[in-house]
Amino acid sequence: MAKAKYTDRALMQKTIEVMNKSINEPRPDGKVPPKVGALLLFPDGRVETAFRGELRDGDHAEFTLLERKLANENLEDCVLFTTLEPCVERNPPKVPCCRRTTNARIKKVFVGIEDRDPTVDGKGIKHLEKNGVEVKMFDRDLQRVIEEENKAFLKQALKRKKETEEEDVRSPIENPIANYDRSKFSDKALQKFINESNLNYTINDESFLEYLADFGAMEWSQSKKRFVPTGYGILLFGVNPRAKFKNAVxxxxxxxxxxxxxxxxxxxxxxxxxxxxxxxxxxxxxxxxxxxxxxxxxxxxxxxxxxxxxxxxxxxxxxxxxxxxxxxxxxxxxxxxxxxxxxxxxxxxxxxxxxxxxxxxxxxxxxxxxxxxxxxxxxxxxxxxxxxxxxxxxxxxxxxxxxxxxxxxxxxxxxxxxxKSVIDSKVIDSLSNEQLSYLEIFREHEFVTKAEFVDYSKMADRSAQRLLKDWVDDGLIESIGAGKSTKYKLKD
Structure with missing residues (x-):
């Protein structure tokens, strides 16, 4: 049986299709569960999938796929696609999904979007990378689809993140700045932000300060009983950001x-x-x-x-x-x-x-x-x-x-x-201006067939073929495939 062939993008799209089957299990705590899809590509082209709650309410998609469906299979050379960053914390004896992934010796994972819940928030990706896993993100337009489908979950996750952040684990830019207050903000900068963001505030509204605090530009100080700018707030709106951050220029x-x-x-x-x-x-x-x-x-x-x-x-x-x-x-x-x-x-x-x-x-x-x-x-x-x-x-x-x-x-x-300054090749100095214009075709398109090169360059077929051969021989471009399916790309 011939090995099935898929592009990475096609598998991303299929994983999103699986994600949309997720079952919204009831939760007494009011938390909105995420929609999550997971897909595993085997070396022979076989594909297996799972979605959140597929076999039991609340079960994570990766757990369902790796442990309940494929527990007895060798997954070492498989590639995992998951629409949401794998979790890093579970109540014992449960095992986090990021650890299940590395335990399975999977070496490549495509992640849809980051999970902003404070229990994850980038730590899932870091765990994978720390354990030698190559992590790639989904294409941006597909990320938007996932974000739209998980809008309610992401909103709650961001709120939980804000509520659980602690100063000692934040950078100086994230932290509130001691002895700073609203006067450190530029009225001109605040008004511009209000105008261009179409916000219904005035710069001196207390509700506007609350709005700035909601997304991290300020923070309420219980001891001072006022809103205090964070480092990010000073960078965005400060009268003189360099007074605090010398490299902010x-x-x-x-x-x-x-x-x-x-x-x-x-x-x-x-x-x-x-x-x-x-x-x-x-x-x-x-x-x-x-x-x-x-x-x-x-x-x-x-x-x-x-x-x-x-x-x-x-x-x-x-x-x-x-x-x-x-x-x-x-x-x-x-x-x-x-x-x-x-x-x-x-x-x-x-x-x-x-x-x-x-x-x-x-x-x-x-x-x-x-x-x-x-x-x-x-x-x-x-x-x-x-x-x-x-x-x-x-x-x-x-x-x-x-x-x-x-x-x-x-x-x-x-x-x-x-x-010439952006192409690392000894051959580049010998190219004419016209040839350099042809080279731009390969810089604009990752892969180009001979027919496409002829179409883009308007060269005669034989001249184009001869130039492609010369550039392959000179190591400027490389050919992939054979016969009519041959494609050419700029050599790294």
């Missing part, structure tokens, strides 16, 4: 030829920075003529919305606890570089970032939440679709992420020389 540098524009620091409250950046970019980027309308007008020669998106991502997802490390943007004739302190979180790979479809996983969920309300970012995701279409929409090269301790670096090439 975006440093900007521009150099064109021998002309160097005065460096600029952006160190206001985070909610004010995106608009400040946009105005600055309009001033420093060279202008070109836009003739798409009847009246010609001067426009920046690089799309402002793309750079704004890159910078907002850098500010939102950076690691604020790395001392001395700051966000930066550097612009020169050949490229634009955006750097952000902190390596990608373990469940997000550089490869995923460079497909510009990174899944939902945030280092700073409170900042991400505030920015999502203001429509600056997609909540907890990396909204980078504009990066992927740069070549098609603007004729510009595709950007690339690399990690160089301690910075995540995003480079936007603007010229041929700029492209």
């Amino acid at each position: 975006l440093k900007a540098h521009v150099t064109y030829g021998n002309n160097k524009i005065e460096p600029k620091d952006f160190s206001d409250a985070l909610v004010l920075v995106p608009d400040q950046i946009e105005e600055w970019l309009k001033k420093v980027l060279p202008l070109s003529k836009d003739t798409s309308e009847f009246k010609r007008k001067d426009v920046p020669d690089f799309p402002i919305n793309v750079l704004r998106e890159a910078i907002v991502n850098a500010l939102v997802h950076r690691d604020y606890e790395i001392e001395g490390a700051k966000c930066e943007i550097k612009i020169d004739n050949d490229k634009i570089i955006v750097t952000s302190p902190g390596k990608p979180l373990p469940a997000i790979s550089l490869e995923q970032l460079n497909t510009f479809e990174a899944p939902s996983l945030s280092r700073n969920p409170i900042i991400t939440y505030a920015f999502s309300l203001m429509d600056y970012v997609e909540e907890k995701g990396f909204g980078m679709k504009t990066f992927k279409t740069l070549n098609k929409d603007f004729g510009l090269p595709i950007p690339k992420y690399i990690f160089k301790e301690p910075f995540l670096i995003l480079t936007f090439p603007r010229t041929t020389e700029g492209v």
Whole structure:
């Protein structure tokens, strides 16, 4: 019997279909149980599934699958898909699902979404990774489906998390700041947040302070009988965030030829920075003529919305606890570089970032939440679709992420020389501008067939075949498969 073939995405979708069969068992404590689906892919292509409550009320999907359905089978080479981060605590003699997974010697797990319940809250993923399991997250659009189906559960989980957090396990950014009060917030920043989030408050409403406390920007102090800003609150709304967090700044540098524009620091409250950046970019980027309308007008020669998106991502997802490390943007004739302190979180790979479809996983969920309300970012995701279409929409090269301790670096090439800076190959220097434009096809599409390459490049069939062969021989691209099913991809 031929081995069945599935894509990772197809299995994610099937796991969600299984999740939707979950049985909502009655609970006297009022807790909303999550909908959870689990799927196991065997090396021979066989697939087994389970959902929460399938065989007995309250039984977890992973337990049902691994222990009740497949207890006597060897699962060592299987891949597990689960819509919710596996649990880490169960009342004895029950075994947590993350431990059942590692006990089964499963080495690869696809997780739908994080479980924000304080008993889990990232610890399930950490347990798997600590025990040598490769963890991948579901595609972002599929995560949204899971979140929507589990809206009530996630709301309760976040509330429980807030109620059980203790200062001694939180970072300085999460903790309330002693001797700080409402006066440390910028009225301008608060008003901007209210306006752009469409909130029905005034900045001095007590109910507004309660709202800020609900999502972690403030905290009620029983001893002081007032709301106290947290570190996240100061970063988002503070009059002078750098007074408390010295690295809370975006440093900007521009150099064109021998002309160097005065460096600029952006160190206001985070909610004010995106608009400040946009105005600055309009001033420093060279202008070109836009003739798409009847009246010609001067426009920046690089799309402002793309750079704004890159910078907002850098500010939102950076690691604020790395001392001395700051966000930066550097612009020169050949490229634009955006750097952000902190390596990608373990469940997000550089490869995923460079497909510009990174899944939902945030280092700073409170900042991400505030920015999502203001429509600056997609909540907890990396909204980078504009990066992927740069070549098609603007004729510009595709950007690339690399990690160089301690910075995540995003480079936007603007010229041929700029492209050379993001492709690690000795062959790149010998390519013509036209060939470099053909190479962008492989940077925009992960896999390309010969027919697709001919279609995208508009080359003659034989010329395209010859170029593909030369690039494979030179180690610039690699071929996968054989015959008409052969696909080509940029070599890592």
